[in-house]
Amino acid sequence: MKLKNILNYLFIAVLAMQLASCDNKEDVDPIFNQTPTERLNEQKKELNDLLESSEFGWKAVYFTDTTQLGGFTHLFKFKSGSVDMASDFDNDTAINKSEYGIELGSTVSLVFTTKNKIHLLSDSNNFPVASLRGKGYKGDFQFLYYGQDNGQIIFKTNRSFEELRFVKATAQDWTNLALNRAMIPNVVGASTRPLFRLLETNDGTKTSQFDFNFTAPSRFAIANSIETGSSVSYNMGIAYTPTGIIVSPAVKVGTQKLSEFTYDATTGNFNATGTAGVTASIKYSNKPLVLTDDYKILLEGKGNPPTGFAYIAANLATAPSNSLLFNTILNQVNAGLSSTQKLSRIQFTFNNPSFGSYIEYRFNGGKTTIYHNITVTEDPVNKTLILNHVSWENNLGAIIAEPAFLKDLDKQLLDTKGLYVKRELFKIAFSNTIYTFTSASSNFRFTTYAFQ
Structure with a gap:
């Protein structure tokens, strides 16, 4: 075959491939026509629209480090770069206004740019117990946006990369925030009740008991098994609610995980109920669970x-x-x-x-x-x-x-x-x-x- 003919055939083949590519142009994912900056800007708008979309704002129960600290409830109402914020960190549960921004980096992030209640968790000089001196409450004020899940906004903290979820708040969440603080004496233990506490679990067939000790400043509890030879323990951060507490990590009883405990004012117990007879209860004892020598x-x-x-x-x-x-x-x-x-x-x-x-x-x-x-x-x-x-x-x-x-x-x-x-x-x-x-x-x- 002559060289001229070979070149003609090659030209026709390349032209055919280009025409086929044009015919399938509509099937290409349009995202690949966007630059990374364009995609991030689109996410930025998406997040901002989402933050402003909830009528009563958002609620986040922020557990900064569940190996040594409890959870802190924060309420947010976003609008045009300003945020109304309230927290149960201390007795000041009033609404405070500050500013926020949505920043572009390797991903889109929500940043609380001026001081508000959430910054109390990131101040290294503000620590609850001596072991956290210089570390504070190990919190963050910048949160990386990772999309939505069943109406919740998914973030990861900038420092520790822990997941944090914003759920839609209700008008009652804002009204009842002070009730979280009112729950604290019940968790600490009323002076009229015994000093000794225990966590009791029932998996439907067996009851187990754990010595329970709570440290109020860090909102953290440790519960160790009293059974001879058992090394089972539950170390849990505690967050207050108007009706009880939330624990994280959840207490695993059998194959079930229980995280929401309701306060019983009559007994002073905090009770969680699963299915098929599974329960967990934080209760009082008139004497130590384990009598030592x-x-x-x-x-x-x-x-x-x-x-x-x-x-x-x-x-x-x-x-x-x-x-x-x-x-x-x-x-x-x-x-x-x-x-x-x-x-x-x-x-x-x-x-x-x-x-x-x-x-x-x-x-x-x-x-x-x-x-x-x-x-x-x-x-x-x-x-x-x-x-x-x-x-x-x-x-x-x-x-x-x-x-x-x-x-x-x-x-x-x-x-x-x-x-x-x-x-x-x-x-x-x-x-x-x-x-x-x-x-x-x-x-x-x-x-x-x-x-x-």
Whole structure:
């Protein structure tokens, strides 16, 4: 075949391919005719229209880090670059106005550009517990847009890439936001109820119990199994609602996940119900779920070494393990002193080879130390430590009458039913082991450093 003919055939073939391409032009996805910037601008408009579309705005329950923090409810109403915002972060649940923007980057993102309630979660100097010093509440104020799902707006946080969902708010959400705050005392535990809490689950065939401890500043709870040999635990962030709480991660009972707990004002319980008999409940107990032998090292006549345990006001006054009753009685003691004097230390000394066992009340402001000499026995069945009165002494060793201003405090320490003693796993400020002493007959509990 001549070269001229070959070139003609090739020309015809290329022309045919081009014509076929033109015929199928309408079948090509039009998105490929857009530049990346055009696509992002389209998403930007889509998000802004969506944010402004809800009559009563949007609600987000923002769990910043469910390994150590709870959730915070935020309400938003967007319009033309301004946002009305309210939050249950603190007692100020009023609406605050600020500005927002929708920014273009590798994706479209919602950014709260001027200060409002949500920025309280991203301030590294605003931290709930010592372990989060310099980290704050680990929150964000920029959220990457990832589309919609069943009427919800899907975002991922810019820093930690955690999913956050905006759901359409109702008028009642705005009205009832303050009720979230009213739920807090019920979660913390009323002073009229027992100090001990448990999480009880039922998978339809078996009931399991977990020791439950809640830390209010971080809105976080830890529940460990009390069953011998079991390592099952639930660590959960808690968010408040007008009728109860939401927990995240959800409590898994059998194959079901329970996250919404309703408050029962009669019992003080928080109850979640699944199907086929599956339930979970946070409830009260009149005594510790697990009775420890931690008190035994304090007993007299058992060959125990000298030991000391001290509540030091400067370091332990804000310990979350102190009960409201303890704090109330302590305030009453201080009110009975002069304006420059305060009770600075309550110290137990056990098995001192020279002086036996005694309680030491120390003060600042020039007031001298007062001693209460005691003997120590036990209730082996209920595993409590019982402190028995011997005498009162001043700092010179002279016998004195019981100081009236210490009467209520000392009565709790010498509870005839004894004290539960627990060696805690947490630390406060220093490396010293923490022990708590809890009355077996009242809501009195205080926190001490061990000196051994």
